[in-house]
Amino acid sequence: MTPATLRFGLIGYGAWGSHHAAAIAQTPSAALTAIAARSEATRQAAAAAFPQAAIFADYHELLARDDLDVVDVVLPSHLHTEVGRAVLQSGKHLLLEKPMALSLQGCDELIAAATQQRRLLAIGHELRLSSLWAKVKQIIDAGGIGAPQYVLVELSRRPYRLGAEGWRFDSARVGNWILEEPIHFFDLARWYLASAGEPQSVYARANSRQPGHPELQDNFSAIVNFADGAYAVISQTLSAFEHHQTVKVSGATGALWASWSGAIDRTRHPTFWLKHFDGERLVELPLEKPTGEVFELEDEIAMVVDCIRHSRAPAASGDDGRWSVGLCLAAQQSVESGLPVSLLNYVRHGAVLPDTQEVEHAAGDD
Numbered sequence: 001m002t003p004a005t006l007r008f009g010l011i012g013y014g015a016w017g018s019h020h021a022a023a024i025a026q027t028p029s030a031a032l033t034a035i036a037a038r039s040e041a042t043r044q045a046a047a048a049a050f051p052q053a054a055i056f057a058d059y060h061e062l063l064a065r066d067d068l069d070v071v072d073v074v075l076p077s078h079l080h081t082e083v084g085r086a087v088l089q090s091g092k093h094l095l096l097e098k099p100m101a102l103s104l105q106g107c108d109e110l111i112a113a114a115t116q117q118r119r120l121l122a123i124g125h126e127l128r129l130s131s132l133w134a135k136v137k138q139i140i141d142a143g144g145i146g147a148p149q150y151v152l153v154e155l156s157r158r159p160y161r162l163g164a165e166g167w168r169f170d171s172a173r174v175g176n177w178i179l180e181e182p183i184h185f186f187d188l189a190r191w192y193l194a195s196a197g198e199p200q201s202v203y204a205r206a207n208s209r210q211p212g213h214p215e216l217q218d219n220f221s222a223i224v225n226f227a228d229g230a231y232a233v234i235s236q237t238l239s240a241f242e243h244h245q246t247v248k249v250s251g252a253t254g255a256l257w258a259s260w261s262g263a264i265d266r267t268r269h270p271t272f273w274l275k276h277f278d279g280e281r282l283v284e285l286p287l288e289k290p291t292g293e294v295f296e297l298e299d300e301i302a303m304v305v306d307c308i309r310h311s312r313a314p315a316a317s318g319d320d321g322r323w324s325v326g327l328c329l330a331a332q333q334s335v336e337s338g339l340p341v342s343l344l345n346y347v348r349h350g351a352v353l354p355d356t357q358e359v360e361h362a363a364g365d366d
């Protein structure tokens with residue numbers, strides 16, 4: 001049985017972690033009970049914003065508490081495996097920001113730990129919760145465009161933020177830049193093309209406008225191939241302005257076109273729309289809720305509460321997170337070699353995931 005209010009610990013209170021904190025604090029049936037933050041300045045900022053939360057310098061101390069149900073990890077990406085594994089081994093449920101890990105081995109370790117501990121492992125691919133991007137999925141699944149054959153996910157935006165101590169510009173800590181934003185688009189494309197099975201190969205190109213730094217990929221494009229000729233195009237430029245994302249999906253009988261624009265990715269005042277052509281009629285569909293990553297983050301926290309309460313599968317499971325990491329690693333390999341990369345070696349062997357993750361309810365219950 002689950003307590004009436006789920007008690008969250010948060011590890012990492014940086015640019016995105018502070019948004020997580022606010023989202024947890026405003027979620028009914030969730031309490032922000034503890035925060036671990038590295039520097040004194042960040043701990044002070046967290047304490048000032050959330051005086052009811054216990055603040056720790058060392059995340060191990062947070063994990064040693066027995067009054068937490070779930071821990072949300074929002075740290076630089078190279079720390080995800082180590083800290084995520086520690087969370088699961090402490091017996092807490094885990095919400096882990098993307099990328100799930102910087103390697104497939106890291107993903108496998110996290111999946112194994114969640115399975116062994118029978119704890120929820122939810123990955124922060126929050127676009128799946130969007131009123132806009134999820135509506136595209138609903139229309140595809142309802143047969144609104146016939147079998148999907150082509151997906152384009154395209155973003156043009158301003159450059160990435162540096163991150164604390166410049167981790168986002170350091171390959172050892174970020175992995176590669178495909179693991180930063182394009183990872184969301186690989187996740188969407190694989191989700192939209194689920195009826196075509198798992199992706200089979202990827203070919204990618206990238207370039208940089210920063211001399212001597214080809215790893216800082218300002219422009220990136222990939223083609224992902226699926227069965228029966230279905231394919232997805234993922235394309236991103238960081239050499240642009242504001243934040244503008246487009247999704248186009250064409251199926252055997254119709255097509256969808258979704259668009260989102262904001263001054264920045266975290267705006268609460270975006271413009272967005274969705275057009276559906278069913279082969280005869282073109283309509284612009286009403287969208288019941290605003291969309292954007294700050295809204296989806298709130299829905300993600302509510303989703304985690306719901307998953308733990310009702311033993312439901314998360315919007316993006318460990319296996320989904322692993323596929324997204326695998327697609328990014330394969331794309332990076334393709335950028336470096338100039339050749340398409342088969343994804344056969346990226347399929348997880350020897351472990352069959354149930355459709356719904358089996359999760360034990362938290363201790364101390366109603």
Ligand SMILES: NC(=O)c1ccc[n+]([C@@H]2O[C@H](COP(=O)([O-])OP(=O)(O)OC[C@H]3O[C@@H](n4cnc5c(N)ncnc54)[C@H](OP(=O)(O)O)[C@@H]3O)[C@@H](O)[C@H]2O)c1
Nearest residue numbers: 012013014015016017038039042074075076077097163164
């Ligand atoms: N799903 C999404 O849409 C989305 C959006 C943005 C970011 N993310 C992901 O979220 C994660 C965090 O990104 P961010 O933009 O919030 O980064 P950030 O602003 O750099 O914040 C990182 C936080 O981690 C702390 N930290 C850094 N190194 C640490 C270490 N060795 N041990 C303990 N704490 C450490 C920093 O502490 P100090 O403040 O004390 O330096 C900082 O508070 C990344 O994995 C990123 O990919 C996801």
